[in-house]
Amino acid sequence: MKKLLFIAGAILAIILFPILNKNMYHLYLMNRALIHAILATGLVFLTGFAGQISLGQAGFYAIGAYSSAYFTVKLGMPIPVGIIIGIAISVLAGFLLSIPSFKLKAFFLSLVTIAFGQIVWMLVINLTPITGGPYGFFGIPFYSLGNKMLSFGQVFWIFGALLVLCVYIMFRIKHSHFGRAMLAMNDDDVATESCGISTKRLKIAAFGFAAGLAGLAGALYAHLAGFLSPEPFTFFESSNFVAMAVVGGLRHMSGGVVGGIGLTLLPEFLRFGGWENYYLMVTSLIVIVIIIFMPMGLGPILENLFRKIFRLKRSNTKTL
Amino acid sequence: MDILRTENMTKSFGGVVANNNLSIGIPEGKITALIGPNGSGKTTFINVVTGVHPITSGKVYFKDRDISGLDVNVISRMGIARTFQKIRLFENLSVIENVLVARKPFYKSGPISVVLNTPKFKREERDNREKALELLKLVGLEDKAYDSPTGMAYGLRRCLEIARALALEPQLLFLDEPAAGMTRDEFKVIMDLIIILKERGITTLLVEHTMDFIKAVADWVYVLNFGQVIAQGKFEEIERDPLVLKAYLGEE
Secondary structure, X not given: OHHHHXXXXXXXXXXXXXXXXXXXXXXXXXXXXXXXXXXXXXXHHHHHHOOOOOOOHHHHHHHHHHHHHHHHHOOOOOHHHHHHHHHHHHHHHHHHHHHHHHOOOHHHHHHHHHHHHHHHHHHHHHOHHHHOHHHOEOOOOOXXXXXEEOOHHHHHHHHHXXXXXXXXXXXXXXXXXXXXXXXXXXXXXXXXXXXXXXXXXXXXXXXHHHHHHHHHHHHHXXXXXXXXXXXXXOHHXXXXXXXXXXXXXXXXXXXXXXXXXXXXHHHHHOOOOOOOOXXXXXXXXXXXXXXXXXXXOHXXXXXXXXXXXHOOOOOOOOOO | OEEEEEEEEEEEEOOEEEEEXXXXXXXXXXXXXXXXXXXXOHHHHHHHHOOOOOOOEEEEEEOOEEOOOOOHHHHHHHOEEEOOOOOOOOOOOOHHHHHHHOOHHXXXXXXXXXXXXXXXXXXXXXXXXXXXXXHHHXXXXXXXXXXXXXXXXXXXXXXXXXXXXXXXXXXXXXXXXXXXXXXXXXXXXXHHHHHHHHHOOOEEEEEOOOHHHHHHHOOEEEEEEOOXXXXXXXXXXXXXXXXXXXXXXXXX
């Protein structure tokens, strides 16, 4: 009952935020934060649950963004269709990237995923007829209903609903035979195979899911920004996404949400007058401190805090 | 009738021939033991048959079907389960979840029924949890179902691994040194368990060093040395075999 109350509270917070805060910049920032939360949630699934590393998520982010932009602008499709196509192409690319993971682990797998991210980035720069290259991709339609453009606040509600949906899907999968098999694979490949489970199929599914969320995030970003250039799709962004998942908590359901929102907003809080040159450095320092002193991330810490405040009990049937 | 047989099965790692032309039959419904000095190829035998190591040459037949070259998960689903010499549990899952992992092949719900949390999926989940609890009861772990396996005593961890293997509803069970490092009381539990399984019609292949254990349960014994069978028969027969004594104790 208290748990339901808590979830209702969270949803109420999402609904109220744009009503109480009319600052356009704050709303734009929160929209970016929700996009990052969706992407980082996929990474929590891939890395924290299924045990696979990807340092190339910006590649899927780019695929989702440019696909949706291309299909809406050049082929005149409605935005939702463009987004779905962006997700689909991204998922297919995710399936392909899962193939090296059949043989490679940890360090070697991360090298392959970095290479993937670089390949996509080079394509973004050089495939000018589709992406606009370094000049950018202009005139991507903003979210609208009929002829009416939506406000940043309304877009925030849509993004919030999508994020809740993504986390819910992940929650259901985690607490099923699929989720258990992924956690098992994270512990021991051979023992999982000996339980009659194809780890190849699990890896394909995990990479596909994470790529799908990254593609969704990219497509949402394209229509929010209205303009795409190669900068948000570099390796630096890929590692930033991993940092979000780690800071939020790789093993925690809320890890992507906490990390995605937290690391998007943190630099903004540090933008004091005269500090402009240092705030990114301070952000990195805080990330390092969190990873060293809270290796499980902020998610579990926040959860314990809420449990104390609301005196919730932990049910014993769930994953440890 | 042999439930599993190998034909000239050879496995080499570079220049080392771990299994050399092995032709072994495992009789259905019986307890067969595979013994031999360290490095004689016993664990390799299990790893090749279950598909963990690719076979170098020869064939493996399970119920007269050629299974050589199939993936580990395919072979497991056909009805061959195993435990590992060095216990391999899923430390991030609870005891009951460890068993439930091996129930996955029996689930019919796809990802969509899971996300929608359909009644069919809920029923499936409940049935499989019941099944897992039954198995935990069989090995005496039902009161630890929701604990982490990490801190548990060695003997209990071994029992959990056996329960997980049984969750696959296997026809053939490979136990790789189940009694290693156990106290006498602990391995008595496993001995009784193996006999119960035999009564239920499960064929067991036992790799073991504890001779009392083998003497008590094994119907048939194969002795390996340098990757080859040097003797086979009832325990009483091979116990006196001069080749076996030589392999274990050396020459006078």
